Amino acid sequence: MKKSLFVIWTFTRLNTRRFFRDRLAIFFSILFPLIFLFVFGGIFGKDNGVSFKVGVINQSDSAFSEQFTKDLKKQKVFDIDKEIGNLDEAKEKMKKSQVDGVIILPKNFGDIQEGKKYPSGTAEVLYGQNDQQAGQALTSLLDAQFQAINAKYVQNETPLSVEGKQSNEKGLKQFDYTFAGLLGFSILGIGIFGPINVFPELKKQGVLRRLHTTPLKVSEYFLSTVLTQVYLGLISIAIMFAVAIGVFDLQIVGNPLELLAFLVLGIVTILGIGLALGGWAKNERQVAPLSNIIVFPMMFLSGVFFPRFLMPDWLQNISSFIPLSPVVDGIRLIATEGKGLLDLGPQLGILGAWLIVIYLIAFRVFRWE
Numbered sequence: 001m002k003k004s005l006f007v008i009w010t011f012t013r014l015n016t017r018r019f020f021r022d023r024l025a026i027f028f029s030i031l032f033p034l035i036f037l038f039v040f041g042g043i044f045g046k047d048n049g050v051s052f053k054v055g056v057i058n059q060s061d062s063a064f065s066e067q068f069t070k071d072l073k074k075q076k077v078f079d080i081d082k083e084i085g086n087l088d089e090a091k092e093k094m095k096k097s098q099v100d101g102v103i104i105l106p107k108n109f110g111d112i113q114e115g116k117k118y119p120s121g122t123a124e125v126l127y128g129q130n131d132q133q134a135g136q137a138l139t140s141l142l143d144a145q146f147q148a149i150n151a152k153y154v155q156n157e158t159p160l161s162v163e164g165k166q167s168n169e170k171g172l173k174q175f176d177y178t179f180a181g182l183l184g185f186s187i188l189g190i191g192i193f194g195p196i197n198v199f200p201e202l203k204k205q206g207v208l209r210r211l212h213t214t215p216l217k218v219s220e221y222f223l224s225t226v227l228t229q230v231y232l233g234l235i236s237i238a239i240m241f242a243v244a245i246g247v248f249d250l251q252i253v254g255n256p257l258e259l260l261a262f263l264v265l266g267i268v269t270i271l272g273i274g275l276a277l278g279g280w281a282k283n284e285r286q287v288a289p290l291s292n293i294i295v296f297p298m299m300f301l302s303g304v305f306f307p308r309f310l311m312p313d314w315l316q317n318i319s320s321f322i323p324l325s326p327v328v329d330g331i332r333l334i335a336t337e338g339k340g341l342l343d344l345g346p347q348l349g350i351l352g353a354w355l356i357v358i359y360l361i362a363f364r365v366f367r368w369e
Contacts (some may be wrong), residue, residue: 004220011216011224012231018198019232029194030236033186037240040178041248051077052138055084055093055102064110064119072103077141090126100134101127103142118153179244180335181304183237184328187263188304190233191270192277192295195225196287199278203369212368222275222362226268233267234260254334258341262334266327269351272358273323279366298324303332323358326350 019025058069073080081099084090090102102125109121123142127135202208211221244250252259273294281287299305301315302324308316319325326347333339333347341348 004217007216007220008224008227011221012227015224015228016231019194019228025194025197029186029190029232030239033182033189033236033240034243036185037179037182037243038247040182041175041244051079052100052134052141053079053081053098054138055081055090055099056105057084057087057090057102058105058109059107060105060109060111060121062108062110062119065105065121068110069105087126094126094128097128101125101138103138175248175250177303177307177332178305179240179248179250180328180332181306183240183263183331184266184302184304184324185299186236186240187233187266187270187327188295188298188324190229190236191267191272192274192291194229194232195271195274195278196281196291197278197284199275200281200283200287203282203367206369209369218363218366222359222366225275226271229271229274230264230267234263237263252335253338254336255340259331259334262330262341262344265348265351265355266330269323269355269358270327272355272362276358276362276365279362282367282369298322301325303328320346321350323351323354 019029056069056072058065072078081093084093084099084102087102087104090099093099094102104124104126106121106124109123110119111121112119123146125135125139125142127138199208241250241252245252277287277291277294281290301311301319302308302322303319304324308319308325308329311319320329330344330347330351333344334341
């Protein structure tokens, strides 16, 4: 027993050293997922709400129109394009989709009419044919603002009304979904691309053939590889968590220890696929097409880059049994919804079944040369 543990520990150290000497492996296992994190974090990481890029053309010289224009610039929902000075410039920018619409305050807008004590006028919202939804939403926003201003001058009865209330349930931000998927992408890279790159190369160099002449068992070699990949995977994931928390303000709701245990289970399960592919293939030409057939459906059907609930129901039912799907779902449930391992029965059941099947196949198809 001690001899077996010593062999496993020795090969774990050798595998780890080999990894840190391989710059390409470091890039694809650690730096590549970080690049994706910064890209998607830059897109979804800032929760600024809805905003519209608009131009404002004030053709009126009334005091009300001047104040209204200043108030618009202070609101976050309106991103005012200061380069637009006239209607021709506005139309040119709309053609290029550089603005969602243009707010036009015509002459006499905000003037106080004779016999009245308050300003009046009709603002125009100009938008293109391809931006009808944005234009209609922009029109509704301005109408709501004018209704609030009108209420200050003219009191109207409102027999019917609506009141919005906030629920106590905390919903997921878009970045929460994105980050959990990126963790799944990192686990996919550590678990599959590692073995399919290393094993064929070792066979080509005759290293595994020489190891086969020693008392080394397949189980010992597999276990050392598993320990190495789990260690490296957790390093990569820890770096991603540090960046997501420090830069993109990720909030971890669940228990960190339960999340750690689930991540280890996910890495070990996905790694079985890499061991099976790398252990079976004689060279890179054999493993490359087969790995692509397996990896790409998992990336696009397991909720890595977008939530699975956007898929049709029949596709959701099928994709839920893909090995990476319960990994990504479980990460989201623990990290962002505060669920525990006991709440992840379906995910753990699917992963457990795949764990047994995948490693049985990996042991069966492994070849030393």
